[in-house]
Amino acid sequence: xxxxxxxxxxxxxxxxxxxxxxxxxxxxxxxxxxxxxxxxxxxxxxxxxxxxxxxxxxxxxxxxxxxxxxxxxxxxxxxxxxxxxxxxxxxxxxxxxxxxxxxxxxxxxxxxxxxxxxxxxxxxxxxxxxxxxxxxxxxxxxxxxxxxxxxxxxxxxxxxxxxxxxxxxxxxxxxxxxxxxxxxxxxxxxxxxxxxxxxxxxxxxxxxxxxxxxxxxxxxxxxxxxxxxxxxxxxxxxxxxxxxxxxxxxxxxxxxxxxxxxxxxxxxxxxxxxxxxxxxxxxxxxxxxxxxxxxxxxxxxxxxxxxxxxxxxxxx
Numbered sequence: 001x002x003x004x005x006x007x008x009x010x011x012x013x014x015x016x017x018x019x020x021x022x023x024x025x026x027x028x029x030x031x032x033x034x035x036x037x038x039x040x041x042x043x044x045x046x047x048x049x050x051x052x053x054x055x056x057x058x059x060x061x062x063x064x065x066x067x068x069x070x071x072x073x074x075x076x077x078x079x080x081x082x083x084x085x086x087x088x089x090x091x092x093x094x095x096x097x098x099x100x101x102x103x104x105x106x107x108x109x110x111x112x113x114x115x116x117x118x119x120x121x122x123x124x125x126x127x128x129x130x131x132x133x134x135x136x137x138x139x140x141x142x143x144x145x146x147x148x149x150x151x152x153x154x155x156x157x158x159x160x161x162x163x164x165x166x167x168x169x170x171x172x173x174x175x176x177x178x179x180x181x182x183x184x185x186x187x188x189x190x191x192x193x194x195x196x197x198x199x200x201x202x203x204x205x206x207x208x209x210x211x212x213x214x215x216x217x218x219x220x221x222x223x224x225x226x227x228x229x230x231x232x233x234x235x236x237x238x239x240x241x242x243x244x245x246x247x248x249x250x251x252x253x254x255x256x257x258x259x260x261x262x263x264x265x266x267x268x269x270x271x272x273x274x275x276x277x278x279x280x281x282x283x284x285x286x287x288x289x290x291x292x293x294x295x296x297x298x299x300x301x302x303x304x305x306x307x308x309x310x311x312x313x314x315x316x
Contacts, residue, residue: 007070022050054080135200145173208251
């Protein structure tokens with residue numbers, strides 16, 4: 001780890017020692033909460049590292065202040081100091097990600113989709129009796145690394161690769177993995193283009209919205225935002241070992257009662273020598289997006305999950 005990464009790791013340890021916990025809501029909910037009169041300045045560590053509120057220097061324990069300084073997360077503004085990172089809790093772990101609002105092109109997302117993604121992973125891996133020791137897995141477009149780190153806890157001595165196109169995400173993912181005591185390798189890659197070899201387990205929670213600013217953590221590409229999900233699926237299905245699995249959590253705009261992502265996905269699945277299951281995990285997410293012109297024909301945006309398992313025999 002670099003000195004800054006070690007400092008970030010120490011900051012997470014300091015927050016854990018203080019009993020810090022925070023569940024990150026959607027940006028819309030976050031904005032509503034901090035608009036309340038009593039939420040205009042920070043009164044606690046949760047206000048600073050969860051709600052991203054401004055704070056006075058003397059409002060922070062000196063030890064936490066020094067850790068923040070060493071970790072380079074202090075930003076002085078007209079209304080006081082702010083943290084450039086948020087910290088969220090998932091089960092018994094803490095995860096670093098970008099402060100609110102996530103306006104930067106290289107912002108690192110963590111929110112309700114992260115919790116749903118990890119619940120999806122847990123449901124699939126907890127029920128499995130075919131998880132061999134030392135399997136090779138990758139989290140494609142890992143962001144904060146939460147999915148790959150969470151999945152690794154169900155595995156025995158896995159080889160864990162976290163990939164992302166965003167260097168800022170890989171930095172935080174390394175720190176988050178260190179805090180969880182999970183050994184990982186990180187690699188900057190556009191999907192699997194720079195990644196060698198095949199895998200026993202591939203997971204992904206890609207961005208799936210049509211974002212006007214095309215921010216990497218949010219924009220999925222194409223008219224309805226599912227182009228990246230489709231590209232990830234295409235590459236992942238080609239990289240599975242015999243018996244290997246691909247877990248994809250994403251979202252799709254349902255149009256006139258039909259799922260256009262599933263229709264585009266079916267030809268890839270038919271050629272993949274995989275058994276597969278697909279289901280809606282949440283029928284209605286990010287409803288505010290429907291007010292935007294690109295979704296004018298959409299009924300709703302649904303969170304969906306794909307589980308594809310390569311046939312046990314080797315490909316012919």
